[in-house]
Amino acid sequence: MANLTRDFFIGLSNNKILNKHAKKWGFRLGAEKFVAGTNIESVTEIVKELNQEGISATLDNLGEFVADKSEATMAKDDIIQILDIIHHENLDCHISLKLTQLGLDIDIEFCIENMKEILDKASEYDIFINIDMEKYIHYEKTLDVLHTVLKEYSNVGTVIQSYLYRVAEDLEQLKDVRIRLVKGAYKESEAVAYQSKDDIDRNFIEMAKKRLLKDTFTSIATHDHHIINELKQFIEGNKISRDNFEFQMLYGFRTEMHYSLKEEGYNFCTYIPFGDDWFGYFMRRLAERPQNMNLILKDVLYTKENKLKKRPIAVGALAISAIGLLSICNKKKKS
Ligand SMILES: Cc1cc2nc3c(=O)[nH]c(=O)nc-3n(C[C@H](O)[C@H](O)[C@H](O)COP(=O)(O)OP(=O)(O)OC[C@H]3O[C@@H](n4cnc5c(N)ncnc54)[C@H](O)[C@@H]3O)c2cc1C
Numbered sequence: 001m002a003n004l005t006r007d008f009f010i011g012l013s014n015n016k017i018l019n020k021h022a023k024k025w026g027f028r029l030g031a032e033k034f035v036a037g038t039n040i041e042s043v044t045e046i047v048k049e050l051n052q053e054g055i056s057a058t059l060d061n062l063g064e065f066v067a068d069k070s071e072a073t074m075a076k077d078d079i080i081q082i083l084d085i086i087h088h089e090n091l092d093c094h095i096s097l098k099l100t101q102l103g104l105d106i107d108i109e110f111c112i113e114n115m116k117e118i119l120d121k122a123s124e125y126d127i128f129i130n131i132d133m134e135k136y137i138h139y140e141k142t143l144d145v146l147h148t149v150l151k152e153y154s155n156v157g158t159v160i161q162s163y164l165y166r167v168a169e170d171l172e173q174l175k176d177v178r179i180r181l182v183k184g185a186y187k188e189s190e191a192v193a194y195q196s197k198d199d200i201d202r203n204f205i206e207m208a209k210k211r212l213l214k215d216t217f218t219s220i221a222t223h224d225h226h227i228i229n230e231l232k233q234f235i236e237g238n239k240i241s242r243d244n245f246e247f248q249m250l251y252g253f254r255t256e257m258h259y260s261l262k263e264e265g266y267n268f269c270t271y272i273p274f275g276d277d278w279f280g281y282f283m284r285r286l287a288e289r290p291q292n293m294n295l296i297l298k299d300v301l302y303t304k305e306n307k308l309k310k311r312p313i314a315v316g317a318l319a320i321s322a323i324g325l326l327s328i329c330n331k332k333k334k335s
Pocket residue numbers: 131132133134159161182183184185186221222223224225226248249250253254271288289
């Protein structure tokens with residue numbers, strides 16, 4: 001059942017029509033729990049509050065499935081505007097972006113030009129740019145873009161997904177590059193990726209330990225307290241400098257742990273997604289942890305006084321979920 005639910009939400013996250021319509025809906029289905037806002041102004045306030053607590057941030061102006069150059073150019077201009085704001089507001093904050101947002105699927109050279117414009121501005125302000133890792137079909141091209149821009153810029157890095165078999169080799173090639181280590185959020189085939197949680201976790205821990213023993217900065221991005229605890233012991237046991245790494249978690253997830261890790265003296269960074277292209281991101285979060293749906297339903301069905309809302313928008317979400325799950329179950333039965 002867990003796999004069915006995961007497949008269902010991943011399927012929704014890839015649905016271009018739903019993604020397109022979601023932009024018009026505004027925040028719905030409880031997305032505001034995990035997506036910080038639709039505009040940079042509200043998000044700036046959140047970053048300032050985190051910074052006051054000693055927590056840094058990475059901003060992701062959500063966007064994917066960009067199909068024409070004008071859309072990609074707009075995304076690039078928006079990111080440059082965000083860099084201006086980070087600089088002028090003196091925020092402890094960097095940028096996370098997706099290359100498909102900058103035209104990777106349209107024309108790789110065009111995407112590289114967009115990246116270079118962003119990196120020019122980011123270098124001027126000394127701001128780091130992280131290239132998020134997307135589905136495996138984009139993997140090689142993403143590394144190609146990274147290696148191209150690394151010839152001219154040093155303030156750029158990417159993400160390594162521990163569910164991929166190949167990552168030990170890739171990490172070796174990227175040994176001098178700042179990396180975020182994650183488990184991986186997409187559905188990948190057995191040909192390229194581990195399928196079991198045990199294998200993915202084992203590889204995550206192995207890769208994290210390898211990186212921690214090196215001098216290059218690593219962001220350890222997980223909400224998994226088992227892994228975090230094991231790595232904390234490794235860090236203390238090997239006297240690894242806390243300047244060499246940070247923990248990262250997503251906005252809205254295990255918020256109490258963001259603060260407790262910071263209080264224990266670790267560097268901590270919150271990944272803050274915002275913008276109107278929230279649907280795919282939100283569905284991937286539901287795929288990872290269907291329990292998130294419970295939290296959301298509670299929020300969207302009930303008022304603060306614990307009374308049922310008059311027209312709960314979650315009814316739509318529930319209906320979609322039920323129809324989707326039923327159709328998956330039916331397909332499985334027939335096959
Ligand atoms: C900062 C950040 C950036 C990311 N960037 C990318 C990217 O660029 N590309 C990509 O493919 N993926 C990215 N991801 C997503 C990542 O790949 C995983 O899909 C996601 O983090 C879920 O895995 P996990 O390690 O957090 O924990 P899971 O494997 O989902 O959970 C492990 C265990 O941790 C505990 N746990 C987890 N979450 C919670 C919770 N909310 N409340 C209570 N307990 C919990 C539970 O005990 C659970 O069994 C990113 C994740 C983070 C945190």
